[in-house]
Amino acid sequence: MSYTDDERIRAKRRALYILAQRDHSKKELYDKLIKNYPPDLCEMVVGLMCEHDLINEEKYTEKLYRAYINKGWGKSKIRFELRRKGLPDSLISQQEEEYDTEDFIDEIMHLVDKKYASKLDFSDYKSVQRVTAALARRGFAYDDIKLALSRIKDGDYDEYDE
Incomplete structure (x- = not known):
């Protein structure tokens, strides 16, 4: 037409x-x-x-991925949000490769220290479950949460002792 x-x-x-x-x-x-x-x-x-390069989905994906990590979101929540915005899986996967599991574990440890430390009591199973559930709602993988909490319990989180 x-x-x-x-x-x-x-x-x-x-x-x-x-x-x-x-x-x-x-x-x-x-x-x-x-x-x-x-x-x-x-x-x-x-x-x-x-x-005219006024839409650059590669830069946009990178920018959003970083912003969502800074918000304390996990990989699955970030992936969901980027897909919702119509960004291609190939660009999302490319960003995921740049941020490895260790980055997310560090982010979980930082979040626990900053936000959930007062609610976390390793001797109380329900307390650990509540914090785990809260982190899972943020999109973090269960295995990553488990590993991060294990490191915190063992005292292996010196960079957050500030």
């Missing part, structure tokens, strides 16, 4: 306005444009934004 210059210009301006607020994935931009414009015009505008 052919669109007037005015329709194309309005759609491009809207896309530029949206991208000026913050970075977006192709899917996010498309989902915002589709509310006001026909599908093929939206696809054309999204393609144009990619051509």
